[in-house]
Amino acid sequence: MDVLEAVNKRKSIRAFKPDPVPVEVLKKIVEGALHAPSASNSQPWELAVVSGAKLKEIKKGFLENPGRPTVDMPGAIQYPEPYASRRAAVMSGALNLMGVAREDKEARVQWGLQGAKLWGAPSCIYVMIDRVFFYIDDKINIWPAFDCGAITQTILLLATENGLGSIPAIQPVLYPDLLREKLSLPASKLMVLGIPIGYPDWEAPVNRLRTTREPLDKMAKFY
Numbered sequence: 645m646d647v648l649e650a651v652n653k654r655k656s657i658r659a660f661k662p663d664p665v666p667v668e669v670l671k672k673i674v675e676g677a678l679h680a681p682s683a684s685n686s687q688p689w690e691l692a693v694v695s696g697a698k699l700k701e702i703k704k705g706f707l708e709n710p711g712r713p714t715v716d717m718p719g720a721i722q723y724p725e726p727y728a729s730r731r732a733a734v735m736s737g738a739l740n741l742m743g744v745a746r747e748d749k750e751a752r753v754q755w756g757l758q759g760a761k762l763w764g765a766p767s768c769i770y771v772m773i774d775r776v777f778f779y780i781d782d783k784i785n786i787w788p789a790f791d792c793g794a795i796t797q798t799i800l801l802l803a804t805e806n807g808l809g810s811i812p813a814i815q816p817v818l819y820p821d822l823l824r825e826k827l828s829l830p831a832s833k834l835m836v837l838g839i840p841i842g843y844p845d846w847e848a849p850v851n852r853l854r855t856t857r858e859p860l861d862k863m864a865k866f867y
């Protein structure tokens with residue numbers, strides 16, 4: 645598969661088959677992704693690839709109401725325009741395909757729980773960085789987060805090349821303390837995002853979602 649084909653084929657998958665992904669395939673993807681660029685080749689990412697009983701334990705923990713969700717990485721609390729409209733389009737697109745009405749609170753809660761279950765994925769790659777490099781003189785160092793984005797996209801593309809589906813997502817890291825406890829990690833390991841990965845369930849309506857993109861002439865100027 646060439647790069648452009650992988651770029652075009654990749655999309656976020658929100659329903660997976662339970663079939664496990666062979667660990668050799670996961671290793672191949674992660675090893676390949678380690679070639680992603682990073683500022684000064686600092687390679688600030690740390691990856692936890694979790695499957696099997698440990699992942700089941702994590703999913704169970706997420707479903708047992710572990711308290712208020714929180715995040716290690718400061719993120720968007722508000723979406724001004726034009727970002728709000730783009731976000732709304734993805735959310736309503738997914739809910740429509742699932743047959744969930746906007747006003748049906750219970751159905752929306754149930755759909756939200758799918759995220760806690762990692763949409764049924766048999767594996768999840770957690771992307772982390774160490775606190776010591778994320779805060780410098782009490783200020784946020786944005787570069788390692790950027791680098792984590794680079795390795796994340798590389799993982800997603802290699803997953804596509806290997807016939808796997810994936811989704812970069814915040815929902816899998818909404819209880820970072822629980823993750824650190826289950827994975828025996830120190831408090832210094834900050835959870836950036838999770839990448840549920842596995843074989844897509846193409847029968848699931850939600851996987852028909854195709855998000856749109858703004859056109860080239862709106863997003864890029866050529867000088």
Ligand SMILES: Cc1cc2nc3c(=O)[nH]c(=O)nc-3n(C[C@H](O)[C@H](O)[C@H](O)COP(=O)(O)O)c2cc1C
Binds near residue numbers: 655658734
């Ligand atoms: C940093 C980041 C966090 C995301 N978090 C979530 C999430 O928590 N739940 C979700 O359903 N999708 C999440 N997504 C997926 C985006 O909604 C998706 O990438 C976007 O709508 C574009 O669609 P596509 O990936 O299918 O091209 C996230 C994507 C990124 C890059």
